[in-house]
Amino acid sequence: MSLTYVNQILPSLFSGAWMTIRIFFWTLVGALPLGVLVSMGLRSRFSPIRWVLNFYVWLMRGTPLLLQLMFVFYGLPDVNIVFARYPAALFAFILNYAAYFAEIFRGGFAGIDHGQYEGAQVLGLTYTQTLRKIILPQVVKSVIPAVGNEVINLVKDSSLVYVIGLGDLLRAGNVASARDVTLVPLILVGIIYLLLTLVCTYALRGLEKHYSYYR
Amino acid sequence: MLELKNINKSFAQRKILNNFSMVVPDQQIVSIVGPSGAGKTTLLRCIAGLERPDSGSFLLDGQPFDPVEDRGSERKIGVVFQDFNLFxxxxxxxxxxxxxxxxxxxxxxxxxxxxxxxxxxxxxxxxxxxxxxxxxxxxxxxxxxxxxxxxxPAILCYDEPTSALDPTLRDMVGQLILDLKKRGITQIVVTHDQQFAEKIADQVVTVKPLNA
Incomplete structure (x- = not known):
């Protein structure tokens, strides 16, 4: 593993890693709020909403993300919905991850004692105020470990975008490895993934610590 | 002054409150006692607007009053829950x-x-x-x-204020409720503790389990 060779391929690996990071970041930005909304819909009193959302969650968790990516990019154009590669990837990732997040948040909401709602109600708080100031902060605290698992998964799942021709970290390594007939690029890829998940792990731990001021 | 007139409440087939009426005069302490299952907490939840009675009416200072619609800054009823429900x-x-x-x-x-x-x-x-x-x-x-x-609030309600406390603290909360009365606060205290009720209340209302 000569340093010259490593220096030669690092730029292409970094540019692949940048794609990985972009998909990771925008998926979280889209899927977390969408997951919260879906989880509230799953608890709706209006049964058609629950039915539709349960179907959505079933669909997203019941089929491979790889298949969903292919479907969005290659299948949707048949019904005149055409995405470019990158938006197609984000679209599929956000819908997929929002379903997992929704189930996690649903559990978080279910874990809040009903007395919290009543305590707020007798003080005259509206439902929205209650959610914002009392319920959501407690839900967020309780779901951090489970959401953290998905976040770590997302770092690695992002490698699936190769299937629609996007150049992410793993693909950059694959290309170099096939071209130069060496495993060195793949070892570097592994190290970069480890560093990315390490950053996530520390960020999640920091978040848990931030919320540890109460029980 | 809060008046309850012919309040009825059932859960499924079980009747909990049957034509219940009572009057809570201003600046007094009214205690509602009875064994568990007698409907004390249900009564308190109706007054607090957490349950809607099947029928009956509330009057606050002579005006019709709907606890369920008692919202926002004009809310009249305050509640101290049995397990407090602090945030x-x-x-x-x-x-x-x-x-x-x-x-x-x-x-x-x-x-x-x-x-x-x-x-x-x-x-x-x-x-x-x-x-x-x-x-x-x-x-x-x-x-x-x-x-x-x-x-x-115009009226402060307590659900079983002694249940989570040891005997010394029980006397302290009794004293606290009496102190608040001196400050002019009208209070309704739901408790299964007859002795405690008699010690603090101006009026003790006993509820009995129906069909028991």
Whole structure:
């Protein structure tokens, strides 16, 4: 593993890693709020909403993300919905991850004692105020470990975008490895993934610590 | 003065309250006693607007009053729950300040001016920065009382205020309720403890389980 060779391929690996990071970041930005909304819909009193959302969650968790990516990019154009590669990837990732997040948040909401709602109600708080100031902060605290698992998964799942021709970290390594007939690029890829998940792990731990001021 | 007239409430097939009537005069303490399952808590939940009675009416100072619609800054009924229902994510001070700020729309400064004397009179000054999990049962209860009083309710209701307390604290909360009465606060105390009820109340209302 000569340093010259490593220096030669690092730029292409970094540019692949940048794609990985972009998909990771925008998926979280889209899927977390969408997951919260879906989880509230799953608890709706209006049964058609629950039915539709349960179907959505079933669909997203019941089929491979790889298949969903292919479907969005290659299948949707048949019904005149055409995405470019990158938006197609984000679209599929956000819908997929929002379903997992929704189930996690649903559990978080279910874990809040009903007395919290009543305590707020007798003080005259509206439902929205209650959610914002009392319920959501407690839900967020309780779901951090489970959401953290998905976040770590997302770092690695992002490698699936190769299937629609996007150049992410793993693909950059694959290309170099096939071209130069060496495993060195793949070892570097592994190290970069480890560093990315390490950053996530520390960020999640920091978040848990931030919320540890109460029980 | 709060009047309840012919309140009825059933859950599924089981009748809990049957034509229940009572009067709560201003600045008095009315205690509602009875064994568990007699409908005391259901009655309190109806008064607090947490359950809607099947039939019957409420009058507050002679005016028709619907507890379920008793909302926002004009809310008349305050409640101290059996397990207090403090908000664990907020400090003691924020637990008490939340409603005056969000519901009444007071500024932090205005709310603080109103809340601080209350905090002091309930002996909570030393714990305002703490979180509910750091408090003893008695302290939690006083925070719950302060939180309810900060909204200046016409009537303050307690659900089993002695159940989470040891005997010494039981006497202390009894004294506290009497002190609040001296300050002109009308109170309804639901308890299974007949002795406690007789010690503090101007009027003891006994409820019995139906079809038992």
């Amino acid at each position: 664990p994510n907020l400090s003691v001070f924020d637990n008490i300040m939340l409603a005056p700020k969000m519901v009444t729309g007071q500024t932090t400064k205005q709310a603080r001016e109103q809340v601080e004397p209350l905090v002091e009179s309930l002996g909570l000054t030393r714990v305002v920065k703490q979180y509910p999990f750091q408090l003893s049962g008695g302290q939690k209860q006083r925070v719950a009382i302060a939180r309810a009083l900060a909204m200046e």
